[in-house]
Amino acid sequence: MADASGTRRVVIVGGGFAGLFAARTLSRGPVQVTLVDRAEHHTFQPMLYQCATGMVSEGKIATPLRGLLKRHRNVEFMLAEVTGIDPRNRKVQARRPLGGAVELGYDYLILAAGVRQSYFGHDEYAEIAPGMKTIGDALKIRRRVFGAFEMAESADDPAERAMWLTFALVGAGPTGVELAGQIRELATKTLRREYRRIRPEDAKVLLFDGGSAPLAVFGEKLSGLAARQLGKLGVELHMGSIVTHVDYGWLEVKDHDGNLTRYEAGTVLWTAGVAAPPLAAAVAKATGAEQDRAGRLVCGPDLSLPGHPDILVAGDMMSLDKLPGVAEVAMQTGLYAGRRINREALGQTYDKPFRYHDLGSAAYISRGHAVVSAGKMHLSGFPGWLAWLFIHIGFLTGYRNRVGAVIGWWFAFTRDLRRERAFTIDDVPQAAGPYSALTDSAATPPDVPRQAGAPEPRPAAKPAARPPSG
Numbered sequence: 001m002a003d004a005s006g007t008r009r010v011v012i013v014g015g016g017f018a019g020l021f022a023a024r025t026l027s028r029g030p031v032q033v034t035l036v037d038r039a040e041h042h043t044f045q046p047m048l049y050q051c052a053t054g055m056v057s058e059g060k061i062a063t064p065l066r067g068l069l070k071r072h073r074n075v076e077f078m079l080a081e082v083t084g085i086d087p088r089n090r091k092v093q094a095r096r097p098l099g100g101a102v103e104l105g106y107d108y109l110i111l112a113a114g115v116r117q118s119y120f121g122h123d124e125y126a127e128i129a130p131g132m133k134t135i136g137d138a139l140k141i142r143r144r145v146f147g148a149f150e151m152a153e154s155a156d157d158p159a160e161r162a163m164w165l166t167f168a169l170v171g172a173g174p175t176g177v178e179l180a181g182q183i184r185e186l187a188t189k190t191l192r193r194e195y196r197r198i199r200p201e202d203a204k205v206l207l208f209d210g211g212s213a214p215l216a217v218f219g220e221k222l223s224g225l226a227a228r229q230l231g232k233l234g235v236e237l238h239m240g241s242i243v244t245h246v247d248y249g250w251l252e253v254k255d256h257d258g259n260l261t262r263y264e265a266g267t268v269l270w271t272a273g274v275a276a277p278p279l280a281a282a283v284a285k286a287t288g289a290e291q292d293r294a295g296r297l298v299c300g301p302d303l304s305l306p307g308h309p310d311i312l313v314a315g316d317m318m319s320l321d322k323l324p325g326v327a328e329v330a331m332q333t334g335l336y337a338g339r340r341i342n343r344e345a346l347g348q349t350y351d352k353p354f355r356y357h358d359l360g361s362a363a364y365i366s367r368g369h370a371v372v373s374a375g376k377m378h379l380s381g382f383p384g385w386l387a388w389l390f391i392h393i394g395f396l397t398g399y400r401n402r403v404g405a406v407i408g409w410w411f412a413f414t415r416d417l418r419r420e421r422a423f424t425i426d427d428v429p430q431a432a433g434p435y436s437a438l439t440d441s442a443a444t445p446p447d448v449p450r451q452a453g454a455p456e457p458r459p460a461a462k463p464a465a466r467p468p469s470g
């Protein structure tokens with residue numbers, strides 16, 4: 001469906017690493033590109049946990065897509081959510097922010113919409129235990145974490161205070177380990193002198209996982225080092241534990257012997273599992289493509305869907321050779337998809353299959369401690385931490401973001417300061433949520449906006465009639 005000038009049209013769904021790298025590569029080819037995303041910014045997801053714990057602002061890890069693409073004259077951006085495709089007529093169906101429908105024609109389609117948090121069939125946990133995939137998620141977690149310390153400070157009941165000072169994280173992969181470590185550092189360093197009625201350093205951080213060790217994908221040696229450092233930091237590891245129920249203020253966990261234990265925790269955060277977005281199921285239905293257990297689209301070695309050489313899948317939405325859902329895979333698949341389309345648009349063949357070059361993985365544990373695995377090289381402790389710093393500086397998008405992140409790290413690492421701690425209380429999930437007293441029956445103040453779908457506050461009781469005087 002080339003335009004009037006004969007230029008091939010390429011539609012990219014998603015502005016993450018895969019979509020952005022594909023768009024930049026295609027900017028050098030004889031094609032016209034439209035990148036569609038439901039968010040107007042590109043997010044550096046590996047540092048979302050630092051935004052959630054006040055080390056860096058959301059502006060340091062998110063960059064407007066229009067700004068990133070402004071120099072690429074053959075690339076345009078559209079703010080919309082893709083809901084389906086018509087492969088026979090080569091059409092993409094999308095919905096604009098206020099609900100209007102739009103259709104885009106394509107000669108090539110790159111699906112790079114990423115993944116979402118998976119609650120393993122219990123999506124009702126999402127409101128209680130937020131995950132961390134977007135800027136909105138990080139800001140919500142910031143409200144929950146800092147709000148919990150405020151609720152503990154104003155609580156008179158010791159049991160309620162202990163509940164608010166208990167943080168439970170479900171999932172001991174890189175995100176769970178990094179977030180758990182940051183909450184303990186926040187409590188023991190940044191906040192330790194700021195409260196008058198509580199001791200923030202008494203905060204408990206519980207890390208649950210069904211596996212035998214944290215950061216299992218890093219190998220036994222680095223996993224063991226990470227476990228020891230987390231223990232020194234004060235994180236309680238509950239390995240071999242399956243979370244069976246989550247509710248406001250508590251969660252229930254089953255150990256490997258089948259015993260159920262209830263833990264009181266004012267803040268529960270979900271860092272386990274991912275699933276493909278609903279778009280993947282719509283594409284599979286339209287094209288006949290297979291999906292893996294997580295709902296990701298199974299593609300061939302050239303990243304195309306079987307029987308549809310014009311539809312390529314890149315990044316986390318792709319299922320190929322059990323590749324991990326990490327930034328390096330997304331970047332490399334985006335580059336490959338762009339190069340292949342450029343070659344074919346020039347009338348050349350591109351038979352080279354995609355090959356992933358493992359650049360390694362890194363996880364931050366605490367100040368001066370990180371683990372890095374790259375091929376045969378395994379780093380931990382301070383050397384791992386230095387490597388982690390340089391890796392993240394190198395991959396951050398934009399010079400301004402790199403400088404801003406370094407400044408934020410400087411204050412956090414040398415002076416225990418976290419300047420990006422502002423949070424609001426405009427997403428109160430219910431009357432017993434993180435920012436309302438557990439027994440409060442008063443109406444919500446008129447100047448505090450409420451979350452859509454939250455239950456109405458109870459009306460205040462009418463005062464008893466007073467007897468007439470005189």
